[in-house]
Amino acid sequence: MNKLELSSLYQLTMARFRLLSREPEAIFWIFIFPILLAAGLGIAFRNRPADVLPVGATTPQLMQAMAADPGLKATQLDEAAGGAALRTGAILLLAVEIPNGVAYKYDDTNPDARTARMIADRAIQAAAGQRDAVHAENQLIHETGSRYIDFVVPGLLGMNLMGSAIWGLGFAIVEARQKKLLKRMVASPMPRWQYLASFLLSRLVMLVLEVGAFLGFAGLVFGVPFRGSLWQLAILCVLTSMAFSALGLLISSRAKTMEAASGLMNLVMLPMWILSGVFFSASRFPAVIQPFVRALPLTAANEALRANMLQGVGLNHLLTPVAILLAWLVVPFAVALRIFRWR
Amino acid sequence: MTDRSGELNSVSQASSPLRIRGLRKAFADVQAVDGLDLEVLRGECFGLLGPNGAGKTTTIEICEGLTAADEGTVELLGLNWSTGADELRQRIGIQLQETQFPDKLTVEETLKLFRSFYRRGISMEESIRTAQLEEKRKARVGGLSGGQKQRLAMATALVGDPELLFLDEPTTGLDPQARRHLWDLVDELKQAGRTIILTTHYMEEAERLCDRVAIMDHGRVIALGTPQQLIATVGGEDIVEFAVTHSAPGSSEQVRGVVDAARLTAIAGVQSHRVDAGLHQLSVSELHTTVPRIFAALAAEGLHMSEFRTHSATLEDVFVRLTGRNLRDE
Numbered sequence: 001m002n003k004l005e006l007s008s009l010y011q012l013t014m015a016r017f018r019l020l021s022r023e024p025e026a027i028f029w030i031f032i033f034p035i036l037l038a039a040g041l042g043i044a045f046r047n048r049p050a051d052v053l054p055v056g057a058t059t060p061q062l063m064q065a066m067a068a069d070p071g072l073k074a075t076q077l078d079e080a081a082g083g084a085a086l087r088t089g090a091i092l093l094l095a096v097e098i099p100n101g102v103a104y105k106y107d108d109t110n111p112d113a114r115t116a117r118m119i120a121d122r123a124i125q126a127a128a129g130q131r132d133a134v135h136a137e138n139q140l141i142h143e144t145g146s147r148y149i150d151f152v153v154p155g156l157l158g159m160n161l162m163g164s165a166i167w168g169l170g171f172a173i174v175e176a177r178q179k180k181l182l183k184r185m186v187a188s189p190m191p192r193w194q195y196l197a198s199f200l201l202s203r204l205v206m207l208v209l210e211v212g213a214f215l216g217f218a219g220l221v222f223g224v225p226f227r228g229s230l231w232q233l234a235i236l237c238v239l240t241s242m243a244f245s246a247l248g249l250l251i252s253s254r255a256k257t258m259e260a261a262s263g264l265m266n267l268v269m270l271p272m273w274i275l276s277g278v279f280f281s282a283s284r285f286p287a288v289i290q291p292f293v294r295a296l297p298l299t300a301a302n303e304a305l306r307a308n309m310l311q312g313v314g315l316n317h318l319l320t321p322v323a324i325l326l327a328w329l330v331v332p333f334a335v336a337l338r339i340f341r342w343r
Numbered sequence: 344m345t346d347r348s349g350e351l352n353s354v355s356q357a358s359s360p361l362r363i364r365g366l367r368k369a370f371a372d373v374q375a376v377d378g379l380d381l382e383v384l385r386g387e388c389f390g391l392l393g394p395n396g397a398g399k400t401t402t403i404e405i406c407e408g409l410t411a412a413d414e415g416t417v418e419l420l421g422l423n424w425s426t427g428a429d430e431l432r433q434r435i436g437i438q439l440q441e442t443q444f445p446d447k448l449t450v451e452e453t454l455k456l457f458r459s460f461y462r463r464g465i466s467m468e469e470s471i472r473t474a475q476l477e478e479k480r481k482a483r484v485g486g487l488s489g490g491q492k493q494r495l496a497m498a499t500a501l502v503g504d505p506e507l508l509f510l511d512e513p514t515t516g517l518d519p520q521a522r523r524h525l526w527d528l529v530d531e532l533k534q535a536g537r538t539i540i541l542t543t544h545y546m547e548e549a550e551r552l553c554d555r556v557a558i559m560d561h562g563r564v565i566a567l568g569t570p571q572q573l574i575a576t577v578g579g580e581d582i583v584e585f586a587v588t589h590s591a592p593g594s595s596e597q598v599r600g601v602v603d604a605a606r607l608t609a610i611a612g613v614q615s616h617r618v619d620a621g622l623h624q625l626s627v628s629e630l631h632t633t634v635p636r637i638f639a640a641l642a643a644e645g646l647h648m649s650e651f652r653t654h655s656a657t658l659e660d661v662f663v664r665l666t667g668r669n670l671r672d673e
Contacts, residue, residue, distance in 0.1 A: 005459070008456075008459040015456050018447065019447055023447070180439060180441050181442060181443060183442070184442040186409075187437045188457060189462075190460040
């Protein structure tokens with residue numbers, strides 16, 4: 001064996017790689033799944049010519065009035081059939097003739113239905129002779145960076161960094177503890193810090209591969225912009241991954257069974273999947289819980305990643321999210337080292 | 344057996360690789376180790392024999408630095424765990440009960456990993472050879488048999504070329520052939536002059552492998568000595584084992600016979616009787632005169648012996664004599 005092969009840190013890190021690369025499921029969740037998710041979302045939310053909204057009308061006159069607008073697809077239905085179509089989502093709005101005019105049946109909590117209401121009313125009023133008071137024309141803009149796919153890619157990146165760090169560390173450590181391997185390792189002269197460091201080192205290398213694959217796909221296929229400095233983006237990815245690794249270490253520091261660890265991981269990650277602005281902006285949540293939402297590591301990570309990629313903001317203007325991530329790196333790591341159960 | 348002072352004095356301080364004094368350890372309300380004194384000599388294979396729950400594993404894990412004692416001192420190779428832990432881990436080899444090495448690493452990879460923890464030691468090649476895993480070197484751990492896994496565990500304990508080797512129930516759960524294979528391996532290590540401390544609840548394993556044995560029960564040593572010395576305390580007796588059948592009337596079929604225990608123990612020279620899985624076991628003195636009397640007594644009952652053997656008393660018999668229980672009953 002050469003000198004490198006006699007280094008325990010090298011051997012521990014290589015063992016991590018070997019175990020990970022021999023686990024097909026891990027490869028799927030780390031590399032394939034985020035790309036599939038991005039592809040799915042990219043296709044579902046691709047910029048189409050504005051949606052044609054399905055609506056219904058109870059009379060031929062109303063139907064024709066609405067069909068005159070290219071934004072609506074109108075069908076004639078009696079009230080009972082129209083009610084059923086509304087409930088199943090086959091139409092968004094039903095225009096019903098009433099003695100003194102028209103009544104619109106729709107769900108005002110559905111944004112599409114509200115849009116349908118406005119277009120339908122405009123079409124029916126125009127058919128009845130209403131004219132615009134002010135001349136208006138549309139100039140359409142489809143700018144890269146403002147599409148949904150542009151918004152969601154940094155969010156998915158943050159989510160993926162969280163998942164691979166927490167799952168990668170958590171399951172491996174708890175499995176080693178459950179199988180008494182951890183106990184066997186600490187009975188040997190292995191330096192304990194190297195065991196934990198090997199996870200972080202292997203994580204860093206995997207990070208290059210998984211982030212490269214994911215962002216490469218998003219850039220090539222969807223033309224997602226990279227407006228900020230790439231090395232600053234790399235720093236943000238490393239910082240995010242290390243912060244979640246520390247959290248993963250903390251989660252797995254005591255758990256004795258995979259079931260317990262799995263429950264804890266879900267408990268930690270689920271709120272962030274929802275609150276931290278992966279799929280929609282975190283600012284949508286009420287002001288009362290905003291301080292909590294802002295303090296979550298995934299919120300900070302997503303905010304910083306979006307600012308870098310979409311707006312080209314430099315790290316010097318991202319001190320708040322970076323500070324939050326650093327705090328999430330240092331505190332859980334320190335606590336985990338104190339309470340870690342080696343057997 | 345309680346007076347071991349003469350034996351202790353004959354041991355020079357420096358040559359004793361393991362010395363335990365007044366060791367106590369309790370878990371919740373169970374006193375796992377209850378005042379244990381032991382001294383292991385250089386180059387010997389020392390066995391801790393006892394039923395499950397006797398405190399063997401707790402004792403050995405305290406010696407390995409994995410568990411802290413409540414009371415007492417443990418000195419290994421002239422060092423102790425509070426001041427010499429790093430040094431000690433380099434110099435001892437450990438095989439724990441129920442360690443599962445990662446299924447997806449190969450034998451070679453696992454051994455390279457463990458070898459890298461030690462400053463000095465034998466080569467990975469040599470550990471593979473010693474554990475006789477040459478054919479499995481490229482195989483993943485998950486595909487090994489129980490015996491091969493146990494030999495791999497042994498190899499990971501040997502890569503650091505330890506001065507003191509701890510084996511905790513090395514053959515538990517193995518089939519007889521794999522067990523014998525592992526015994527041969529321990530024999531070789533003994534020949535090579537290593538000091539070995541092993542726990543077991545198989546008395547035949549202790550008799551076969553150990554130079555000296557401490558029989559443990561309820562966290563204490565209840566007997567200590569060479570297997571021969573311990574067996575001699577039973578009184579130099581022999582054990583007679585037999586099974587009986589009788590021919591059912593009107594049939595050639597042999598059915599298991601029933602013997603009245605009182606009738607057997609009434610035979611002159613029979614000390615005690617017990618039945619284990621249909622096999623009658625008598626401890627007897629004066630084997631040559633007692634056996635004919637046993638034959639005669641059974642013949643008078645119309646019973647045939649379907650099996651008959653005698654053997655010298657074993658450590659099992661020592662344990663039964665000391666505790667009134669079987670080792671395996673626990």
